[in-house]
Amino acid sequence: MSAPALALDVPANRGRWAVVAIIAALFVLLLLSGVGFGSTWIGLDHVAGVLLGGGEKMDRLVVLTLRLPRVVAAALAGGAIALAGYLLQRITRNELASPGVLGVVDGAALGVVLFLAIFSNESNALVIPVTWQPLAAGLGALLAITLVLTLAGRQATSAVRLLLFGIAVAAVAKALTTIFMLIGPIYQASQATRWLAGAVDTINWGEIQIMATVLGPLVLLTGLLARHLPPADLDDVSARGIGLNVPLYRVLVFVAAAALTAIAVSFVGGVGFIGLIAPHLARLLVGRARLAGMLAAALLGGMMLMGADLLVRVAFAPIEVPAGTVTAIVGAPYFLFLLMRKDQANG
């Protein structure tokens, strides 16, 4: 009896991983292009040469100190936010859930703005190491999601209620962020505005190192947590019926999603809609399989932010437009499309 089951499974599996492989290949291509494009074009072969440890001295300088950091940061941050979105969409069983919609992005942003306002001196320099910034973002993100969950209370099982509370908390966090920027030192405001929209152009290797150090264990933890996502696909009663401790599991997943979002937002700002679209596309492309889905979502998320950054560099140079504006311009209509489609499905 199990032979036909296997025969059925294998091609589906192969197809799924072939799609992931294609996405990964595009990801690498985009990463190389992201490094190649700029005020001067550096050929992809030169880029690859530098990345593999060779290359000319001039190329090395431009690639390694100017361009690669922002591309890597975009890839990491986009991937982290997409992964958080994947977790949230599955645990709430709602394709409209995302770190942005649930207030996590704005909570993290508020944490960072407060951090900058409190710990900066007159000359706009931090008085404590930047290492603490993700912690501030994490606190803000956790506070936001805790607030959403507490407000939703017993209604937390209802995805719609959760989203409504998330939107409300996000609005409050956003308003507070604006207030703190206005009453804070004026020399920070213009910098913070750009950063709030999401930008990767000012990032350096030190910050990327912090990002990667935190992301490593976090992604590992997420992988372990994800083992229990399939039972969580069922309604609460059925999921608990087969032995999943749903309330505890939901909290753990929310915390993981908040942490993933926080680390990204803390360094590149509040990039919108990646956490919504990337996991949704991943599900369209590879189906419900969780490992392939998570990988695809992370790669797509990274690609979206790299692509957005590349676009603003090419289209708007020499003005640095925040990459987050591109993701928002593309993302908002997609969100509306999903909303309208969901309405149709419901009625």
Place this chain on the structure above:
Amino acid sequence: MDEPSRIDIADLTLAYGSDIVLDALNLSIPRGRITVLAGPNGCGKSTLLRAIRRLHAPKSGYIMLDGKDIARLGSKDLARQIGLLAQSPSAPADMTVEELVRLGRYPHQSMLQPWSARDTAALERAMDGTGVTHLRGRRIGSLSGGQLQRAWIAMVLAQETEVICLDEPVNHLDMAHQLDCLDLVTRLNREEGRTIVLVLHDLNLAARYADKLVFVHHGRVVASGGPDKMMRPDLIAQVFDVRAEVITDPVHGRPLCIPLGRATGQASNTAPTKLGV
């Protein structure tokens, strides 16, 4: 009843906030039998079933499974002993039947115990027993009501629990599928000796399939026993507010209730009823 009980409920009070649903209830669920909980809408029978599966924490009292308080069992441990089919379960529309049934094996797996031949065997048996093997690759969203219900029952069967609770399993099914479903449950009970607890609100279906019938009304167990003892016009009037005649089903030899009309005003010994329709 002298039969050994599988589940003993002692002094159980269930509440939603401060609204008490069931008050100081005592009940035993006999091992290897079909027990049916029946009663009018809102009497608390579904809440009782959920409490048995520990989905509703008691305000006070105990539920003992083989003499052990279920409050002390781990989530997966309990899920290996009591299975539950929820009243209106839901799964993603793009999930396949096989994926759904596989989830029934979740409590048997852990990081140290990945999917094994035993799990495959249980999966195939569950799909076989419910007749959904040929639907294994179909998406949940494309199934008919009867097929969907069978797929869910297969999921609960794959759990391989000794006790199976089903909350109104024949709701929204047509007559043929109602019989299919309950015959399947009976077969599991007779052939494999599983203990079954059902919530049904069709009294005649309850009388036909139950070994033990439990009437729940106004937050307490009004009476419980075999269908012959329970299907009495006075008891039916008291619990369901229905004036009825009870005859013997000429085919199955089970009691059959023929409702004649509202009992209110007729059975003067009943408490004033708050029932709506």
